[in-house]
Amino acid sequence: MALCATCLVDQFFPEVGVATVTLLRRLNVDVTFPEEQTCCGQIAFNGGYRTEAADVARHFMDVFESERHVVLPSGSCAAMIKVYYQELFRDDPEDLERAQALGEKTRELTDFIVNVLEVTDVGSPARGLVTYHDACHLLRELGISAEPRKLIEGVPGVELQEMPNSEVCCGFGGLFAVKYPHISIAILDEKLEAIRASGADTVVANDCGCLMHMRGAIERRGLGVRAVHIAELLAGE
Amino acid sequence: MPVDEHPNKAAFLQRVREALGRSEPLLHMPDHPTLKSALPRQEEKVRTVRARVEVSRARNIKRLAETATEASWYVHGPVAAEDAADVVAEIATGLRAKRVVRSSEDVFRRVNVDGALRRSGISATVLASGRSRDRSTLKALAFEADLGITGVTYAIAETGTCVVTPRKGVARLTSLAPPAYIALVEADQVLGSMDDYFALTRLAHQKSRGRVPTYVNFISGPSRTADIEQTLTIGVHGPGVVHMVLIA
Amino acid sequence: MAKVKSAAFKKASARAVRDEGIQHALTHVMDHFTEARAEAIATDYSDESWEAMRTRAAAIKAHTIGNLDYYLDLADRSVRRNGGHVHFADDAAAATQIVIDIAKRHGVKRAIKSKSMVSEEMGLNDALERAGIEPVETDLGEYIIQLAGETPFHIIAPAMHKTRGEVSDLFHDWLKSAPTSDIARLCSIARDALRKHFETAEMGITGANFVIAETGTVVIVTNEGNGRMTTSTPRVHVAIAGMEKLLPAIEDLPLFLRLLPRSATGQRTTSYTSFISGPRAASDEDGPEEFHLIFVDNGRLNLLKDEVLREALSCIRCGACLNHCPVYRKVGGHAYGWVYSGPIGAVVTGPMTGMKQAADLPYASTLCGACRDVCPVKIDLPKLLLHLRHRHAEGSPRDERTGTWMERLYMRRWHDAVKTRGALERSTRLGRLLQKPLVRRGKLRSLPLPLVSGWTKDRDFPALAPKPFRQIWKEGLGGDSDAG
Numbered sequence: 006m007a008l009c010a011t012c013l014v015d016q017f018f019p020e021v022g023v024a025t026v027t028l029l030r031r032l033n034v035d036v037t038f039p040e041e042q043t044c045c046g047q048i049a050f051n052g053g054y055r056t057e058a059a060d061v062a063r064h065f066m067d068v069f070e071s072e073r074h075v076v077l078p079s080g081s082c083a084a085m086i087k088v089y090y091q092e093l094f095r096d097d098p099e100d101l102e103r104a105q106a107l108g109e110k111t112r113e114l115t116d117f118i119v120n121v122l123e124v125t126d127v128g129s130p131a132r133g134l135v136t137y138h139d140a141c142h143l144l145r146e147l148g149i150s151a152e153p154r155k156l157i158e159g160v161p162g163v164e165l166q167e168m169p170n171s172e173v174c175c176g177f178g179g180l181f182a183v184k185y186p187h188i189s190i191a192i193l194d195e196k197l198e199a200i201r202a203s204g205a206d207t208v209v210a211n212d213c214g215c216l217m218h219m220r221g222a223i224e225r226r227g228l229g230v231r232a233v234h235i236a237e238l239l240a241g242e
Numbered sequence: 243m244p245v246d247e248h249p250n251k252a253a254f255l256q257r258v259r260e261a262l263g264r265s266e267p268l269l270h271m272p273d274h275p276t277l278k279s280a281l282p283r284q285e286e287k288v289r290t291v292r293a294r295v296e297v298s299r300a301r302n303i304k305r306l307a308e309t310a311t312e313a314s315w316y317v318h319g320p321v322a323a324e325d326a327a328d329v330v331a332e333i334a335t336g337l338r339a340k341r342v343v344r345s346s347e348d349v350f351r352r353v354n355v356d357g358a359l360r361r362s363g364i365s366a367t368v369l370a371s372g373r374s375r376d377r378s379t380l381k382a383l384a385f386e387a388d389l390g391i392t393g394v395t396y397a398i399a400e401t402g403t404c405v406v407t408p409r410k411g412v413a414r415l416t417s418l419a420p421p422a423y424i425a426l427v428e429a430d431q432v433l434g435s436m437d438d439y440f441a442l443t444r445l446a447h448q449k450s451r452g453r454v455p456t457y458v459n460f461i462s463g464p465s466r467t468a469d470i471e472q473t474l475t476i477g478v479h480g481p482g483v484v485h486m487v488l489i490a
Numbered sequence: 491m492a493k494v495k496s497a498a499f500k501k502a503s504a505r506a507v508r509d510e511g512i513q514h515a516l517t518h519v520m521d522h523f524t525e526a527r528a529e530a531i532a533t534d535y536s537d538e539s540w541e542a543m544r545t546r547a548a549a550i551k552a553h554t555i556g557n558l559d560y561y562l563d564l565a566d567r568s569v570r571r572n573g574g575h576v577h578f579a580d581d582a583a584a585a586t587q588i589v590i591d592i593a594k595r596h597g598v599k600r601a602i603k604s605k606s607m608v609s610e611e612m613g614l615n616d617a618l619e620r621a622g623i624e625p626v627e628t629d630l631g632e633y634i635i636q637l638a639g640e641t642p643f644h645i646i647a648p649a650m651h652k653t654r655g656e657v658s659d660l661f662h663d664w665l666k667s668a669p670t671s672d673i674a675r676l677c678s679i680a681r682d683a684l685r686k687h688f689e690t691a692e693m694g695i696t697g698a699n700f701v702i703a704e705t706g707t708v709v710i711v712t713n714e715g716n717g718r719m720t721t722s723t724p725r726v727h728v729a730i731a732g733m734e735k736l737l738p739a740i741e742d743l744p745l746f747l748r749l750l751p752r753s754a755t756g757q758r759t760t761s762y763t764s765f766i767s768g769p770r771a772a773s774d775e776d777g778p779e780e781f782h783l784i785f786v787d788n789g790r791l792n793l794l795k796d797e798v799l800r801e802a803l804s805c806i807r808c809g810a811c812l813n814h815c816p817v818y819r820k821v822g823g824h825a826y827g828w829v830y831s832g833p834i835g836a837v838v839t840g841p842m843t844g845m846k847q848a849a850d851l852p853y854a855s856t857l858c859g860a861c862r863d864v865c866p867v868k869i870d871l872p873k874l875l876l877h878l879r880h881r882h883a884e885g886s887p888r889d890e891r892t893g894t895w896m897e898r899l900y901m902r903r904w905h906d907a908v909k910t911r912g913a914l915e916r917s918t919r920l921g922r923l924l925q926k927p928l929v930r931r932g933k934l935r936s937l938p939l940p941l942v943s944g945w946t947k948d949r950d951f952p953a954l955a956p957k958p959f960r961q962i963w964k965e966g967l968g969g970d971s972d973a974g
Contacts (some may be wrong), residue, residue, distance in 0.1 A: 012908065016918055017958040020554060022959035026967060039965045041700040049901055051857065051876065053883030053893070057905035064909060092873060110941045145859035174816040178856025185500070186944035191507045191820045192856070221949030224933065245570040251563075252577035256785065258733070259559040261794040272557040274550075276739040277704060313758070356705055357556035370775050380523045380776055381723060401759040413775035414722040418715060436744035444740050447705055452571055456771050459723070460763035465715040467677060468755070469649055470657055471515075472522050476676045478630060479684065480715025482761070 006117075007037050007072035011079045012044040013213040021213060024240035025078045025114060028129075031240075032122055037160075043070045047085040050093055051179050059093055066103050067139045073122065075111045078236050082144020083113040092223050100211055113143060114236060115211060119152040125159040131242035132162035136205035138196070140197045140212040153211055160239070168203035170195075171179075177218040193222055200230055207231045209238050243280045281448050291438045302399040303488060309402035310486050313463035316469060316478070319488035320429065326489045327358035330391065330424055333485050335362050337422050339389035342366040346411035347393030349426045355488065366391070371411040384415035390481070391424045392417050395458075396442075397486075400435040403462040404486065407455050417461060423481035425461065428489045433478045491582035491639065491788070492613035494506040496827030496839050496848040503854070514823050515651045519644075523813040526756025527864070533654035547745055550805035550866040554736050558794070561703040562785060563734045572768030583611040587787045589614065589728055590621045590696065592782055596726050597695040598623055600809060602684075604698025604712065604720040605629040606697030608730045610642060610788050610829040611842075614695070623694070627689045628716035630680055637664050643823040645752050645809040645830070651822060666921065677873060684716070694720035694778065698731035699744060699806070701783070702797065703738040708766045708783060711750060713757075718764055729766070731783045734803035749866035753808040789842030798877040804867040811861035811871060817854055824852060833861040834873040849892035853877035872949035885932045896940055915960075922954050927954040 006029070010022045027034050046061035064084070069075045077083045088216035129230055137157060143149050150172070157165045176182070176192025196219065200208045208230060210216050222233040259265065271277060279287065295302065297474060307317045317327050330353070334342060342359060344350065344366050359366050369384055370379040384390070396405040404425040408414040417423050433439050447454050465480030476482045495502070506512050554561055562790050566576045585608070591958040593601060601618060603609065603625055615636065618625040635641065637660045642648030649657070657676050661667045667679045682697035696717060700709040708729045710717045721727050735745060736798035751757040770777030793799045812818045812832030823831035827848070830840050837856060840848035852875045861871040882892045883901075893901075907917035928934050933950040937943050945951050957965075 009957045018961050019955045019957060019959035023962060023967060026963075038960070038968060040960060040964070041911045042912060049905065051879070051962045052897070052901060053876070053881070054898075054901045055880050056884060056906075057901050061905060061908055089876075092876070141856065141858035141860075144862060167768050172860075174856045174858035174860065176816060176856060178858070180853065181856045183942045183945050185503065185817075186947055186949075187504050188817055188820050188854070189856075190948045192816045215500030217952055218949065221945070221951060223947065224666050224950050225935075245573065245575050247566070247570070248575075248577050250578040250580065250584075251566060251576075254580065254785070255559045255562055257787075257791055258562065258794065260608060262556065262558065262793050267563070268557065268560045272553065272738075273734045274562055275737045276554055276741040298641065309758070313761075324581070330913050345551075377775065386684070408774060408777065409771070410773040410775065414718070414777055418718050418722065437741070437746060440741045440744055444704075445640060446814045449738070452568070452705075454572070454707065454767045456766070456768055457777055458765040459718065460759070460765075461761070462763075463761050465713070466761055467714045469629070469634065469647065469672045469675055470652070471654055472519050472647070472650065473673045478677055478681055478714040478716070479628065479688070479719055485751075 006074040007039055007069060007076055008032050009042055009045075009069065009077045009082065010038065010080045010156050010207055011077055011213065013217065014078060017217065018213050018234070020234050021234040023027055024234065024236040028127060028236055028240040029076070031128055032118065032124055034122070039068050039072070045082045045085045047089070048083060048179060050085065050089060055093060058162045062090060062093060063100065066107055067101070070103060070107050073110065073114040074109070074117065075112055077111070078114045078211070078212060078234065080113045080140045080147055080149065081214055083111055083135065084142035084146035086111045087093060097191055113211065114157055115145060115152040116147065116149050119155055121158065125155045127156060127159065127239045129160045129239045130162065131160055131241040133207050133237050134205045135209050136166050136167055136168045136200055136203040137171060138175060138208055138210040138215060139196070140210050140215050141174050143211050144172055150180055156235070156239055157209060163238070166203045168199040168204045168205070175215045179213050179214065182218055186228070189218070190222065193218060197222065205230070207233055209233055209235050211235050251393055256270045260339060279444070282333070284441070284445045284448055287441055289480035291441050295433055295438060298434055299429060299432065302434050303429060305399040306402065306432055307488065309399060311357055311402070312486070313402035315402060316368050316483070316486060317488065320490040321487070323352050323489050326353045326426065326487055329487050330355050331362045331364070333424055334359060334364055334389055337365060337389055337424065337483065341387045342389045342391065343369040343384055343416050343420065344385040344392065345389040345413060345416045349393035349428055349473055349489070353426060365433045368413045369416045380413055381415065384413065384419035387420040389422045389424065390416040390418070390420040391426070392433055393426045397427045397432045398436055398439055398460075401462050403460045405439065406459045406461055408459070409455065413459060417459065418480050421477060421481055422483040424485045424487060426489060428486050437472055491843070492611055492829055494839070494843045494847055495830045496680070496851055499825055499827060499850040501582050502825040502827065506825050511653065512651055512921045515653070515729050516819055519647060519650045520813050520819045521886070523756065527753060527813070530752040530756040530758060543745060543749060543867055544868045547866060548743055548804060549750055550737065550745070551867050552801070553798060554738060555734060555794070555803045556631045558733065558736070562733060563703055564703040564707060565736055568704060569768065569783050572706045574768040574783055577782065577784040578782055580784045582788050585730065586614055586617045586782050588706050588784055589730070590726055591618065591694055592726060593618070593621070593623050596692060597609065598726070600624040600626060600687065600691050600725065601693040601695050602626050602628050602687050602691040603632070603719050604694070604696040604710065604717040605632050606695065606730050607645065607829060608697055608788070609695065611788055621722060622691060626691065628684050628687070628720060630677065630714060632652065633680055633684065634660060637756050641824065641829065644812060647809070668737070668904040687853060688719045688723050691724050693726045693728065695730065696720050697727050698729050698783075699750070700737050700743065701731050702734045702740050702743065706767055707740065709743065709758050710764045710766070711747070711762070712764070713755070715762060718762055721764060721766055722777055723740050724778055726780045727766070727769070727784070728782045728784065730784045730786060731788055733787055748874040750806055750808055753864065791932055793838065794842040796841070799837070799841055799874055801869050802834065802874055804869055805834050806867060808866055810866065812866040814860040814861070814864045816856060816858060833875070834869070837871060837874045837878065845881070845890040846892055849882055852882065867902040900941065918954060918958060922956075925953055
């Protein structure tokens with residue numbers, strides 16, 4: 006199985022990548038890391054710069070298309086490959102076909118664990134009261150909401166306490182967060198309030214984009230909540 | 243007397259066509275199931291609808307009473323035709339209605355509403371033009387009335403709806419202008435769903451070679467608004483109190 | 491046409507986010523709408539059947555829009571057969587002139603109006619006033635907005651941002667009513683004020699929720715009864731419809747009459763649905779003697795021309811995408827600067843009124859997809875927003891392009907930096923070097939870069955990790971495994 010670390014994890018949150026490897030190895034998965042990988046191209050695609058996005062996406066397909074399984078610790082990047090590559094290569098039959106083939110074998114991490122490995126108890130030693138935030142692309146583009154919850158509930162030392170409106174966006178939205186920081190923060194305020202209302206000490210999500218955004222405000226304001234990637238919780242480090 | 247075509251029509255349609263990537267009008271009607279159904283097929287469909295409505299009548303009436311209640315109608319009955327007029331008079335008395343207007347559907351021949359109201363000391367005016375009444379006075383009469391009563395063409399169990407079709411003898415304002423309203427619904431007028439109603443409507447349209455009633459109203463409860471602070475308020479421009487009398 | 495102020499989105503949205511009154515109304519009302527919708531659907535349908543209904547509705551609208559010239563022609567012939575007049579207006583000005591001409595011909599002094607979004611596009615009320623005709627909005631929300639001199643805040647709840655106190659003040663100023671905080675009392679003040687207009691107005695102007703091509707029927711869905719009044723008491727009725735409002739046949743309607751009220755107000759059905767097929771017949775007791783239907787383009791052709799954006803013409807104006815949009819829920823309707831707001835407003839405003847002035851709108855979305863999931867006709871709003879961003883960045887004609895040189899430069903640099911592994915490693919090494927003076931405990935408290943510096947106003951930004959994952963992998967984590 007080939008790991009696509011995603012550029013956020015590779016460059017900003019390597020500990021999430023390490024946790025992903027630890028977790029998958031504990032489940033006896035042979036993890037490889039194709040070192041030519043860079044980025045899926047989502048940031049340019051979302052900005053409207055499809056020429057640049059397509060160029061980077063072709064590189065991504067070159068790197069990964071020979072693999073049997075491609076796993077990413079991100080719903081957003083997985084959605085880019087599985088859903089939005091089809092839009093990106095709409096007018097290019099050859100690349101469209103490649104994109105479809107790659108999309109079919111690409112899985113977000115918790116989707117891979119629950120639906121391919123068919124495991125829900127990953128043997129994590131983690132403890133605590135956690136609440137789960139549904140990252141938008143994971144939930145709405147990939148339809149994944151039960152899988153991460155099953156895995157969290159499968160950790161004996163962890164109790165899952167749902168927050169109100171867990172499926173409502175946190176206000177990140179990639180470019181949106183830098184283009185309209187005032188709106189982004191206003192949306193985040195509601196998410197942080199929901200997290201507080203849950204009473205949990207840790208908020209878990211499957212995307213480093215949401216986490217970076219939530220954590221940025223949690224740390225700036227000195228709120229007593231941890232925002233961690235699900236791989237970290239499940240690895241139990 | 244067909245009305246003239248608008249001078250901009252041809253150019254307008256041509257631009258639409260070109261935006262769709264065509265330069266010529268379609269030669270045939272586009273393939274669409276609800277448009278394609280020709281008269282024999284529609285007659286067949288309506289036969290099925292009528293048969294279903296027949297066997298489901300009791301269930302539909304029960305459902306209508308539920309959905310209408312949920313839509314804030316006060317539902318009465320089903321009562322026998324000979325008792326229905328008294329029910330109407332009782333409602334009118336309860337509302338302290340003094341000026342009552344009604345329409346003149348067939349149901350008023352079977353249900354002597356005028357008689358029952360008269361016994362309660364209330365006189366009803368038929369809101370229709372005729373020998374003694376000019377059309378121009380109808381509006382003022384409707385706006386002065388405190389209760390309107392009409393029959394229906396159909397009722398729809400799915401949505402708690404009375405279908406009222408204004409025409410000769412049935413003014414648009416009778417069910418609209420007074421602050422209270424009573425609809426008389428006979429058992430054989432009750433349909434199951436909106437699909438039933440529109441299947442019948444389309445057949446009527448096909449059979450009359452394109453003619454449809456000029457005006458039809460679905461009435462599904464009292465006039466309401468939530469435009470101020472999302473607070474539900476009953477009775478803005480239409481009747482705030484609506485009663486449905488089901489006649490067995 | 492109504493003024494387009496979408497270029498001020500940034501400023502207007504910042505104002506709205508700080509406005510306590512607006513924030514209070516938004517939180518309160520949006521939750522009410524979303525809960526009512528969910529409950530109304532769950533009461534009568536399973537998830538699967540609701541989904542199947544949405545799919546069918548999307549297909550019917552796509553079919554209709556895809557054959558729009560045919561259905562416009564069919565509708566035109568049907569309405570005229572019914573004795574009605576049909577007009578085709580290319581833009582707001584033409585549509586406005588048609589209304590004014592009809593009014594003048596009948597010597598109309600006052601026109602009553604039932605809610606019509608197209609008339610908002612046209613800025614019809616101002617135009618009528620200039621022509622010496624007094625327009626009176628009769629939907630309570632629209633009436634309040636008209637008295638306040640504003641535009642609708644929400645497609646179906648135009649005055650949702652007004653408190654009862656503000657409404658009381660407006661009524662006091664305009665109608666000389668005694669101040670009150672009783673909402674029922676406020677409704678009855680409006681009722682009394684509007685009654686005399688219903689009795690005396692010579693012309694009624696409405697929108698159209700649907701137009702049935704085969705029968706030439708205009709369908710109006712309302713709750714208050716003002717729509718019925720407007721189409722019953724005046725001598726002339728003018729219905730104004732966007733050209734996309736068509737459905738082929740009457741049996742297509744029940745599906746849409748199920749989807750619309752549940753999606754909009756969370757009702758099983760609205761209080762009234764009116765079906766108008768021409769002027770009153772000679773034998774009818776009452777009703778307008780003349781009926782006019784105006785089909786309006788006003789920029790819709792620009793949506794139709796674009797094979798991706800065409801989907802936006804399926805919209806039935808229920809407002810569900812607004813209610814579920816995290817951005818709308820914070821900035822409200824006025825920030826979008828024209829008539830339509832929320833995700834659908836962000837899609838249609840540019841193509842309909844001019845791409846450049848509305849260029850901020852397609853980016854005013856987190857692309858969370860909640861709008862698409864609740865849309866009763868399954869418009870893929872995120873896809874359309876992404877498509878508009880693409881047009882703004884790389885589209886032709888070039889004058890649609892609104893990306894700044896700085897933005898383009900960033901994208902170019904990003905592209906060069908991630909094109910190959912070597913480039914990525916070189917550029918992130920440089921980044922680690924450059925960030926050094928700014929990093930405090932693994933964080934950046936400010937990003938001194940144009941375009942992105944807004945991030946750190948209220949949030950920290952993570953620093954590039956001392957060692958990227960790829961290096962950790964190479965230095966031992968990867969072990970002996972084939973690095974692929």
